Amino acid sequence: HQEHKFEAAMGNMATEVDTKTPRYFEAEVVRVEQVTKSVRDVTVLAEVSRELVPLTQAYKQVGQRATVRAAGANGAGAQVPISSAPPPVEVYEESLDRLRGDIAASDSKVQLEPVSTLTEVTLRVDSARHRALYGLEPGDKVETGPFAGMGMSFRPMQFIFGYPTVLICANGEGISSAKALIECGASDRGLCFHMREAVRLYQREEQDGSLAYADRHANWANAYHVDVHPVKRAGGAHALQDAFDADDLEYDPDATAAIVFDGGDPGFKMSALKMLNDAGVNPDVIVQATKDGDAIFLENHAVTDDEKRRKGIA
Incomplete structure (x- = not known):
């Protein structure tokens, strides 16, 4: 009987995948760059295999955080902002x-x-918040665990010709998220x-008046069509509006669509939203960083009787 065959097959399959127990993998530091006086970009070779x-x-969406701890340590690691683009889907092809269960015709299914x-x-x-890191x-080892959060959903503005103009407001660690989004380029994440x-x-300028990633701004303009306009820190609540007016x-x-990377600063967020409102940008296409973001994956679930009937297996 077809239903019995289905139940027998399901009995030989895992009915639930453990997606909640955190796993940590060794990661080697390959590059360190000084971004500001107190911030460094530390690049590691991290495990991302879907298996x-x-x-x-x-790590699937801009705005997520990495969980990192010292090599050999126990317990939960520190959550650290990410300033590189999520890996494109091509990276996962072999593990997917x-x-x-895809194999070549000449292969046999073996473990x-x-x-x-x-x-x-x-x-x-950050030197103050992540002293251990x-x-x-280069050459040092750490351990990377689950990437935290859902990140930010940019679905409202993905229609390129519907929103040919995009305004991005970035402050503090939000500048790293902006960098990650810009450098996604034409990948499926960008x-x-x-x-x-x-x-x-x-x-927005740093505390010392410098601009993070200033050495990349020319490349962002040439390769990604992104023009950077500094926001003076000394300008206070009106600095963002002044930068927009000077453009x-x-x-x-x-x-026009917009993105606000406020870096956890409510004052900057309020200034950005006021500027965008005064500019007439539709609030429905203003994407902001949120605590949880939008889920962009399907949770594992048991196959219900209704689903069996729809699929013709009941």
């Missing part, structure tokens, strides 16, 4: 093929060791800024 890291714990997939992930390390040098008419990044941007409010 080893479940989707619920993977394994999970689906294989899980595929390890290492890719560069850049951590924004700030002194890392917004294809290079195909839009105008993209502006209004970036010679011509735009259609109905064809």
Whole structure:
């Protein structure tokens, strides 16, 4: 009987995948860059294989945080902002093929060791908040665990020709998230800024008056079509509005979307939302950082009787 065959097959399969128990993997530091006087970008080779890291714990969306701890340590690690783009789907192809059971016609289905997939992930390390990580040098080892949060959903503005103009307001650690989004480029994780008419990044100065990633701004303009406009820290609540007013941007409010990376500063967030409101940008296409974000994956669940009937297996 078809139903009995289904139940017998299900009995030989895992009915629940453990996606809640955190797993940590060794990661080697490959590069360290000084971003500001007190912030460094620490790039590690992190494990991202879908066979080893479940989707619920993977880095899949800008705005998530990495969980990092010292090599050999026990307990939960520190949550650290990420300043590199999420890996494109091509990185996972081999491990995804394994999970689906895809094999070549000449191969036999046998038990294989899980595929390890290492890719560069850049951590924004602050000297005050991440003291144990700030002194890392190339060759040092740490452990990376689950990537926390859901990140930010940019679905409202993914229609390139509907929103040819994008305004980005970034402050503090939010600048690292802005960098990650910009450098997604044309990947499935990005917004294809290079195909839009105008993209502006209004970036707030650091405490010492410098601009984070100033050495990358020329490349952002040439490769990604993103023009950076500094926001003076000394300007207070009106600094963001002053930077926008000084810009010679011509735009259609109905064809403009916006992103606010406030870096946890409610004052900057209020200033950004007021500026965008005064500019006539539709609130429905203003994306802000949220605590949980939008779920972009399907949870594992048991197959119900209704689903069996719909699939013709009951």
